[in-house]
Every structure is written in structure tokens, then in C-alpha cells.
Amino acid sequence: MPELPEVETTRRGIGPQIVGREVVRVDVYQRHLRWPISPRLQNELRGQTVDALERRGKYLLLRSATGTLILHLGMTGNLRMVPATWRPGRHDHLDILFDSDRRLRLNDSRRFGAALWTRADPLRHPRLRHLGPEPLAGGFDGDHLVTCAAGRRCAVKSFIMDASVVVGVGNIYANEALFTAGISPGRAAGSISRRRYSLLADAIRKVLQEAIAAGGTTLRDFSVDGRPGFFRTELKVYGREGDPCPRCGNPVHKLKIGQRATFHCGHCQR
DNA sequence: ACGAAGCCCTGCAAGC
DNA sequence: TGCTTGCAGGGCTTCG
Numbered sequence: 162m163p164e165l166p167e168v169e170t171t172r173r174g175i176g177p178q179i180v181g182r183e184v185v186r187v188d189v190y191q192r193h194l195r196w197p198i199s200p201r202l203q204n205e206l207r208g209q210t211v212d213a214l215e216r217r218g219k220y221l222l223l224r225s226a227t228g229t230l231i232l233h234l235g236m237t238g239n240l241r242m243v244p245a246t247w248r249p250g251r252h253d254h255l256d257i258l259f260d261s262d263r264r265l266r267l268n269d270s271r272r273f274g275a276a277l278w279t280r281a282d283p284l285r286h287p288r289l290r291h292l293g294p295e296p297l298a299g300g301f302d303g304d305h306l307v308t309c310a311a312g313r314r315c316a317v318k319s320f321i322m323d324a325s326v327v328v329g330v331g332n333i334y335a336n337e338a339l340f341t342a343g344i345s346p347g348r349a350a351g352s353i354s355r356r357r358y359s360l361l362a363d364a365i366r367k368v369l370q371e372a373i374a375a376g377g378t379t380l381r382d383f384s385v386d387g388r389p390g391f392f393r394t395e396l397k398v399y400g401r402e403g404d405p406c407p408r409c410g411n412p413v414h415k416l417k418i419g420q421r422a423t424f425h426c427g428h429c430q431r
Numbered sequence: 432a433c434g435a436a437g438c439c440c441t442g443c444a445a446g447c
Numbered sequence: 448t449g450c451t452t453g454c455a456g457g458g459c460t461t462c463g
Contacts, residue, residue, distance in 0.1 A: 195457095
């Protein structure tokens with residue numbers, strides 16, 4: 162459940178069900194996620210009211226008066242609201258039981274996700290402190306990308322997936338945005354013009370917004386597993402090796418950049 | 432500072 | 448059918 166649109170969809174689905182609610186108990190079934198879950202979480206969050214559920218990049222911030230629970234879903238994590246009586250199943254690691262008689266349940270088979278408890282300002286937490294701008298807020302545009310890219314020779318695809326440049330652009334949407342902007346994914350980040358970076362910034366926003374809209378309709382109720390497929394039919398190049406490019410008809414090529422699967426049209430993307 | 436590679440972990444599909 | 452291999456939407460850490 163990884164990329165920004167899925168995280169935002171989760172936030173919108175879960176937020177209204179927990180904000181203003183009191184935490185009755187925190188159950189930890191598996192402490193060993195990417196980092197161990199702090200033993201303080203259970204005592205310090207119990208009895209607290211949830212003040213807000215916010216998102217920063219792909220992190221969710223569950224705020225209370227005593228501290229903030231920073232959640233990351235990694236590659237396979239998902240959050241669901243379940244009835245209080247439901248027993249934990251395979252790969253359920255953390256439950257937060259609310260006075261609404263519902264549980265917020267974290268499931269993550271690969272355990273690449275995280276649940277970090279902090280009493281301090283979560284935006285200054287070591288994991289969040291260096292994050293770049295939100296792509297869907299002000300402060301993200303072609304000028305920002307040009308400035309960050311100056312002198313950098315890494316592939317532009319790796320560059321836009323760097324969370325210190327801009328948050329929330331994962332592998333799928335990096336591929337899609339570069340296709341939309343007509344930029345070849347392997348091109349050196351520092352060699353791209355301001356005009357083309359402006360197109361790329363627009364493409365990133367467009368792709369993410371469309372995905373949020375699609376996720377918002379498909380995943381509105383969280384009763385089932387919440388896994389995609391859902392936006393897949395709308396993907397132009399990701400996962401479409403050999404298929405005709407939707408713009409020119411030439412086959413979509415697959416390669417690896419930075420160890421990640423990369424899809425592009427050699428004719429439309431330069 | 433930057434960039435590439437390794438690694439964390441499980442599940443699944445493809446290939447033999 | 449059963450085994451092995453590679454791959455998966457993230458991102459931290461290490462190394463050169």
C-alpha cells in the first residue's frame with residue numbers, strides 16, 4: 162500500500178474514524194518492524210485523544226497531546242479499521258483500540274514499514290527532517306527541480322524519487338510522470354532544462370492527483386483488502402513492457418534504473 | 432556531497 | 448507437482 166496516493170487515501174478513510182476518539186489500549190503483536198516499536202508507545206498513547214491524522218510524504222502522523230505516532234507503510238503495509246472483537250491474524254503487528262469499539266490495525270507482511278513514537282515535533286524527527294516539499298502544495302515547481310538538480314549526474318528518475326527533492330514520488334508514478342512529460346528516465350538530472358522541469362512538475366502533480374481521485378473512489382470503504390489493481394488500467398507505461406505506447410504505438414521498453422523496474426517509450430521520451 | 436549497491440522481509444509467479 | 452529463482456509499489460545504510 163505504498164505510494165503517496167494510497168497513503169493519502171488511507172488518511173482520508175481512517176482520519177474521520179479516529180480523530181476526537183480516545184485510545185483505550187495499544188496492542189503490539191510484533192515489535193520488530195523496520196525499527197523496533199518503542200515500549201513507551203503503549204503507556205504514553207493510552208488514554209489520549211487523537212488530535213489529528215496528518216500526512217507528510219508517505220508518513221502518517223497520528224497526533225495526541227503526549228506525542229505523535231509516526232507510521233510508514235513500507236511496501237506492503239496497510240491500515241484498516243476493524244471491530245474490537247477481531248483477533249489479530251498473520252502479519253498483524255499493531256492495534257490501537259478506540260472508545261468507538263473499533264481497532265486501527267496495522268498489517269505488513271514484509272515489515273518494511275515503521276511505527277515510531279515521538280514526544281517531540283515529528284517534523285523534526287530524523288526520518289522526516291530532511292524531506293523535500295509536498296508535490297501537491299505550494300513550493301514545488303520546475304524552478305525547485307532545476308535548483309535541486311544543478312550539478313547532479315544521476316538519472317532523472319532516481320532524482321525525482323529522492324525524498325529530499327520532493328516527497329511521495331514512488332516507482333510507479335515516477336515512470337508515469339516522466340512519460341507524461343516526455344522525458345527519458347535515464348537522462349542526467351542536471352542536464353534538463355527549466356522548461357522541461359516545469360512540464361515534469363506539472364506531470365507529477367497531475368499523476369498523483371488522478372491517482373488520489375481513483376483511489377478515493379475505489380477504496381472509499383476499507384472493508385476489503387485495499388490492494389490495487391485499481392489504478393492499473395489507467396497506467397500508461399508502468400507494467401506494460403511490449404505494449405504499444407499510447408501516444409505513438411511503438412513498444413514500451415523495460416530496463417532497470419537504480420535497481421528499480423523502469424518503463425518508457427524510446428520514441429516519445431527524450 | 433554524491434551515487435551506486437546492499438540490505439531489511441515475505442509472498443507470489445515463472446521457469447525448470 | 449515441487450523446487451528454485453527472481454521480482455515486488457520503499458528507503459535506510461554502507462561504501463567508494
